[in-house]
Amino acid sequence: MNVICIVNDSLRADHCGCYHGVGGINAVQYRTDEGIKRTATPNLDRLAAEGVLFSHCYAESLPTIPTRTTWWTGRVGFPFKPWQPFQDSDYLLAEVLWSHGYASALVTDVYHGHKPVYNVGRGFDTTVFVRGQEYDPWIVDDRTVDTEIWHRLRGDDTDTLWAPRFEQYMKNRSTCQTEEDFFAPRVTREAVRWLDTMVNQKGRKDKLFLWVDYFDPHEPWDPPEPFWSMYKAAGYAGQDIIDPVAGTCTNIGSPSARESQAESEHDYLTPDEIVRVRSLYAGEVTFTDKWVGVLLDYVRDLGLLENTLIVWLSDHGEPFGEHGIIRKARPWNYEELVRIPMVFRPPDALEVPNQSVVDGLVQPTDLFPTILDLLGIGENLTLSRTGPRPTEELFPQDMQLGSETVRLHGHSLLPLIRGEVNRVRDYAYTGHHSRSWSIQDAAWRLHVPLTDDEPVELYNRGSDPYDQRDVVVDYGEVADDLELQLRRWVARL
Numbered sequence: 172m173n174v175i176c177i178v179n180d181s182l183r184a185d186h187c188g189c190y191h192g193v194g195g196i197n198a199v200q201y202r203t204d205e206g207i208k209r210t211a212t213p214n215l216d217r218l219a220a221e222g223v224l225f226s227h228c229y230a231e232s233l234p235t236i237p238t239r240t241t242w243w244t245g246r247v248g249f250p251f252k253p254w255q256p257f258q259d260s261d262y263l264l265a266e267v268l269w270s271h272g273y274a275s276a277l278v279t280d281v282y283h284g285h286k287p288v289y290n291v292g293r294g295f296d297t298t299v300f301v302r303g304q305e306y307d308p309w310i311v312d313d314r315t316v317d318t319e320i321w322h323r324l325r326g327d328d329t330d331t332l333w334a335p336r337f338e339q340y341m342k343n344r345s346t347c348q349t350e351e352d353f354f355a356p357r358v359t360r361e362a363v364r365w366l367d368t369m370v371n372q373k374g375r376k377d378k379l380f381l382w383v384d385y386f387d388p389h390e391p392w393d394p395p396e397p398f399w400s401m402y403k404a405a406g407y408a409g410q411d412i413i414d415p416v417a418g419t420c421t422n423i424g425s426p427s428a429r430e431s432q433a434e435s436e437h438d439y440l441t442p443d444e445i446v447r448v449r450s451l452y453a454g455e456v457t458f459t460d461k462w463v464g465v466l467l468d469y470v471r472d473l474g475l476l477e478n479t480l481i482v483w484l485s486d487h488g489e490p491f492g493e494h495g496i497i498r499k500a501r502p503w504n505y506e507e508l509v510r511i512p513m514v515f516r517p518p519d520a521l522e523v524p525n526q527s528v529v530d531g532l533v534q535p536t537d538l539f540p541t542i543l544d545l546l547g548i549g550e551n552l553t554l555s556r557t558g559p560r561p562t563e564e565l566f567p568q569d570m571q572l573g574s575e576t577v578r579l580h581g582h583s584l585l586p587l588i589r590g591e592v593n594r595v596r597d598y599a600y601t602g603h604h605s606r607s608w609s610i611q612d613a614a615w616r617l618h619v620p621l622t623d624d625e626p627v628e629l630y631n632r633g634s635d636p637y638d639q640r641d642v643v644v645d646y647g648e649v650a651d652d653l654e655l656q657l658r659r660w661v662a663r664l
Contacts, residue, residue, distance in 0.1 A: 172518060173379040173479040174268070174542055175470065176242075179459055180235065180281060181389040182485035184228070184510045185426070186210040186456050189219035193528050194226030195636055196510070199426045201402040201450055208402055210453040214464030215514065218483055222516030223588050224528050229599040229611065230487045230509045231534045234499055235283055237604065238486035238535055239291065239384075245539030245579035249602030250661045256289045262554040262577045264539055265294030268380045271548060274369060278362045279384035280354045282307035295382070299361045303343035304354055304386045306336045316341035321393065321413040325439055333416050340391055340414065350395045355387045355462040363469050370473050377478060383466065388455035390414050390489075390498060398454035404446055412440075412448055415497045420445060422495035425637040426507075440497060449491040480545055481516040482538065493637055502603035504618060505638040509601050509609070515588060521545070529587050531594035532612070536581030544583035552577040580664065600660060610657040615646075617653040627654060 183199075184190045188211060191198035198209040232241045232248035236255070240248050243263045257263065265275050277292050280301035284291030292298030302309040318337040324330045347353050351360075362383045369375045391414035393399070399411075420440040426449075436442065463483070470476065490496050493507045513533065517523050540550050555574045582595040602608040608619045616638060618628040629643040629650045643650045 172546055173377065173381075173475060174273075174482075174546070175379075175381045175479055176383070176482045176484070176538075177463055177466070178382075178384045179388060179456075179463070179483070179485050180384070180386050181487060181489045182456065182512060183488035183507065184512045185507075186212075186453055187215055187512045188212045189216040189224055189514070190226070190512060193224065194530065195633070196226070197427050199449070199453070201446075201453060202405055203401075203403060204405045210402065211457045212460040214460050214467055215483060215512070217464075218467065218481065218516050219514045222481070222514055222527075223523065225513045225515075225533045225584075226528050226530050227599075227613075228484075228511050228513040228533045230504075230511055230601050231536055231599075233487055233502070233504070233508070233601065233603050235281065235486060236289070236291075239281075239284070241535045242538050245536055245581050247536055247580045247600070247664055249600075249604050249608070250664065251604075253604040257291075257293060260554070260575070262552055263294045264542065265380065265382070267543070267548065267552060268546075269294055269296070271378075271546070273378045273380045274375060275380040275382075276362075276365045277382045277384065278358055278365065279382075280304045280358050280386045281384050282386070284384075297365060299365070301354060301357045301361060303346065305389070305391065306339045307343060308339065310339075310342040310346065312342075314342060314345060316345060321391075321411055323410065323412055323415065323439075325416050325418065329416060329418070337414065344391075344393065347395070353395060353458075355385055355459045356465075358383060358385050359462045359466045362466050366469060366473060366475075370475070376473070376475060379475075379479075383463075385459055385463070387459040388452055388489075390452075392448065392451035392455045394451070394454045394458035398458040399451070400454075401457060402450035402453040404443065404450060407443060407447055409441075409444055409447060411451065412444060413451060415440060415448055417496075417498035417500040419495055419500070420492050420497040423492040425493060425639055426491070427637065437495070440492070442492070445492040445497065448497070452489065452491070476516075477519040479518055480542070482514070483516075484513040484535075484538070485511045486535070487511060493639075502606035504601045504603070504607060504609035506616075506636055515541075515584070517545070517588065523588050523590075527588075527590075529584075531587050531592075532596050532599045533584060533587070534581065534596070534599055536579070537584050537595070538581070540579045540581045541584040543579075544585050550579050550583075552579070598656060598660070600657065608657060608661075610653050610660075612653075615649055615653060617650055617657070619654055619657060629653075 190196045275295045276297040277295040278299045285300045322337040393413040421437040586592045616630045628641045630638040
């Protein structure tokens with residue numbers, strides 16, 4: 172059996188067509204010159220129709236690198252680990268599959284993993300980094316670029332940080348002359364190239380593990396036409412800002428509201444500008460969906476679907492003024508950041524209901540044990556340490572130096588997928604290391620800041636899906652019970 176995992180960084184569930192109307196989600200609408208539109212994701216929608224959509228998937232350890240650590244270790248990170256490289260004690264998914272005979276590849280443009288010491292390709296046979304995303308120091312010559320056309324500084328002490336970042340990205344982007352030069356198409360081409368090598372050149376169609384990690388639709392939000400203008404508000408004549416400085420902005424409230432709920436405007440971004448920024452994000456989502464679709468079509472053409480698990484997922488969402496911040500400027504685990512899509516398309520050979528929606532709570536920690544369960548590997552993992560050791564009888568390499576049992580924190584989702592159970596967990600937990608924790612169930616979401624001067628917040632999930640009305644004063648006992656459950660859970664890990 173093969174495994175293909177496809178990641179879209181920063182993908183909000185409410186910007187995925189297949190999530191409209193499920194799990195209490197109403198997809199965000201855009202009022203354009205052509206009428207009202209929702210973000211189009213036809214390829215994700217098709218995959219969901221062929222498999223299983225998890226309607227209540229919530230981020231766990233945030234943001235980028237912590238989530239990938241969770242995916243690849245199957246262990247909760249945020250109470251213990253900051254954003255950091257892998258540790259020697261981490262037994263990674265690619266390493267486990269390597270020990271079971273898998274040929275593997277990581278194809279990504281997430282430049283954080285390419286930085287010194289991070290080594291996110293650990294365990295993969297092949298690692299391909301597509302360069303140039305965000306502030307990757309890829310183009311470093313003295314070419315002149317316009318940093319003002321699509322950017323806006325705040326005119327404060329943050330300018331010295333952000334001005335060179337804007338310049339770096341515009342240098343990187345100057346290489347994009349056609350749609351195929353953008354990052355998502357380049358990632359797709361590299362993934363297709365690896366599959367072609369494995370299947371067509373080497374004749375291998377089994378035990379393939381491919382992880383395709385698209386940084387899009389992460390900022391900057393600058394897709395080519397027609398995606399640039401696809402969701403632009405009717406009559407908008409302001410500046411197109413592709414990469415706003417992370418921080419405070421006008422609080423426009425829930426995106427499901429028909430009109431902005433802003434009581435006053437921030438001096439950095441107006442409500443109309445925020446909606447325009449979000450519409451560029453929506454265009455980036457549709458653009459990336461197109462190129463993931465190219466990859467999926469190639470997988471179909473190779474005849475791999477019968478024997479391949481395909482997973483499409485994201486690490487977190489993205490704030491667009493729902494709580495007065497733009498981008499991930501605060502460790503606030505609200506709906507717009509923590510609600511993420513996850514779709515499994517099991518192999519044709521695995522009999523599961525098509526077009527099924529699973530409403531049980533699931534999290535990124537569940538990916539690892541689900542893959543192991545599907546492959547029949549089991550969760551009793553032993554991390555063996557080998558190396559040179561002087562002996563009298565044996566050549567001293569690859570000697571057993573020690574071993575330890577690795578316990579996964581997540582749950583296999585196969586019982587959910589097969590309809591054997593209706594839940595594998597009662598709560599979902601999310602956190603930024605040393606900054607904030609949160610817990611939620613089907614009814615409530617509790618935020619617990621880890622600083623002394625910030626109070627806990629409680630939100631009713633049913634009546635307030637975007638966490639706009641803190642009701643902790645009215646439901647103090649509920650908040651106390653949830654916080655106790657959260658702290659007991661951390662203590663048990």
